[in-house]
Amino acid sequence: MPKAIKIFVRSVDATNKVVGRFSQYLVFVMMGVLLFESFSRTIFNQPHIWVVEIAQFTMAAYYLLGGGYSMILEGHVRMDLLYGRWSAKTRAVVDLITAVVLVFYLVILLYGAISSVEYALRYGQVNYTSWAPPLAPIKVIMAIGIVLMLLQAIAIFFKDLATARGESI
Numbered sequence: 001m002p003k004a005i006k007i008f009v010r011s012v013d014a015t016n017k018v019v020g021r022f023s024q025y026l027v028f029v030m031m032g033v034l035l036f037e038s039f040s041r042t043i044f045n046q047p048h049i050w051v052v053e054i055a056q057f058t059m060a061a062y063y064l065l066g067g068g069y070s071m072i073l074e075g076h077v078r079m080d081l082l083y084g085r086w087s088a089k090t091r092a093v094v095d096l097i098t099a100v101v102l103v104f105y106l107v108i109l110l111y112g113a114i115s116s117v118e119y120a121l122r123y124g125q126v127n128y129t130s131w132a133p134p135l136a137p138i139k140v141i142m143a144i145g146i147v148l149m150l151l152q153a154i155a156i157f158f159k160d161l162a163t164a165r166g167e168s169i
Contacts (some may be wrong), residue, residue: 093160
C-alpha cells in the first residue's frame, strides 16, 4: 500500500479512537441529567421541560460520534454463520464488497445530513415541544458523526484491500 494510504488509515483510526473514547462518557452525562431530574421531580417537586430532550440529544451524540470507533472495534452486528469459518483473505474480499455498499450508503446519508443542517441553520429550526430547543447543534453533530463513519469505512476498505492482497497497513 502507498504511504499516503497508510497515513490516511492511521490518522482516521486515531481520530475515531479519540472521538469514540470521548463519546463513551456521554452516557454518564445523560445519566447525570436524568438523575438530576429524578431528584428534582421527586424531592423538590420541580420538574423541568428540557430534561428529556437533553437526554435524547446526548444519547444521539453518543451513538453518532461513537459509530466510527465501533467500526474499529468491530462492535457492530454481523451474521456469523459462515464468516467465522472463512480465511482472513476470504473475509477481507467479502468485506470489500460490503464496504463499497456501506460507503455508498454513508455518502447518501451525508448528503441528507448536510441538507438537514443547512435547513436547520437557514430557518432556525426548533423542536416542536414546549421547550423548543434549536435543532442545528444536534444536526451538526449528526453530520460530523456520519463523516467520521464514512472516513472509517474508507479506512477499513483499505485495510481489507491490503489483507486481500496479503499486505499489511
